[in-house]
Amino acid sequence: MPEESSPPVLYGVPHSLYTGKARSYLRNQGIAYIERPPSHPEFATHIAPRLGRSIIPVLQTPDGAIVQDTIDIIDHFEHRGAPYPVYPATPLQRVLAVIIEYFGCQAMRKHAMHYRWSYLERQRAFMWHAFASGAGPAVAEKVMGRMNAYLPMLGVNDETVPHIERSFETLLDTLDAHFAVMPYLLGGRPSIADYGLIAPLFAHLGRDPVPAQIMKTRAPRVHRWVERMNAPGLDVVEYPDSTPAFVADDAIPASLEPFLTYMAEDMFPELADKLAFFDEWVAAQEPADSTPVADKPHRRQLGAVHTAYRGVPIEVGAEPYLLYVLQRAVDTLDGLSDAEARRVRGELRRRGLERAVPTGRDYRVGRSDNIEVWRRDRAS
Known part of the structure; x- marks a missing residue:
């Protein structure tokens, strides 16, 4: 990847689902960057006015360009030549990787938002610290209230909550079994599928106290994958024979099949x-x-x-x-x-x-x- 005169700036916060996706990519690829919260004065004076709204994550490149969406942020660096390209070259793996990315970043918002806000009283101190650190105490309660109000339009209600929680447990069980075999979803390096899943599985489900405890006790290999996805480079010490490549011949790992079955059941209709x-x-x-x-x-x-x-x-x-x-x-x-x-x-x-x-x-x-x-x- 060509050298930059100065590192790009990523505007985001630790508890943001989509910031977690972008940050994971930058760390895995060994890309130097500076992270700033949206409360930084530069965001209000230069970033938000150019976007026409306040939204994160946002990448500001060394030449001053603004890249807002996580797909666009990742593709910005992919086009420049990343050490570990995230799009498989073979068609079935590539298509499935994008579908899994959709599942993580879109369909799993139910799970992420349910565990964050339905259990607010059990983790209020943690959430208050997160939102106050990112936006300042004056607006933390307002932002938290607005986020909590999103639950109904995600389909989270008294009737669906038991199904959402069983779904999370099934996800943990199927992925834990897969990570017993290989470090990432499609082999020895992360694909766009891994970056799609890390979004909810880090920022909400891997950090917030209630779901994180479930993950650690029920699926330790999934929790270790969350750590791996936030480490620099490829953190695959448990897999001494792993090579930084996707599974050969457009094959789908047999260990991933139960997760794919679960995913199809969860995202439709x-x-x-x-x-x-x-x-x-x-x-x-x-x-x-x-x-x-x-x-x-x-x-x-x-x-x-x-x-x-x-x-x-x-x-x-x-x-x-x-x-x-x-x-x-x-x-x-x-x-x-x-x-x-x-x-x-x-x-x-x-x-x-x-x-x-x-x-x-x-x-x-x-x-x-x-x-x-x-x-x-x-x-x-």
């Missing part, structure tokens, strides 16, 4: 119902190419979707950003020969995951000036 909502919304509204997906920069949801989680009816917010996450899987499939595309689709179908790749649509979500926008030309 919600993901399919959200995609159907976007189809109907775009058909009715016919947004022009390059128009923002929402009327205000800080607004992420287009409306509410009636769906179900583990058989329990729920109503959740629909954020077009999920299309931005998954479209890299779409692009991978679209770039394959017919025979290869059939093979990959068959492997996805066998695992119940074919519907997680939203192919065949005449629209997508892109980003312009760090804002999500509609793209009607799928090649753009």
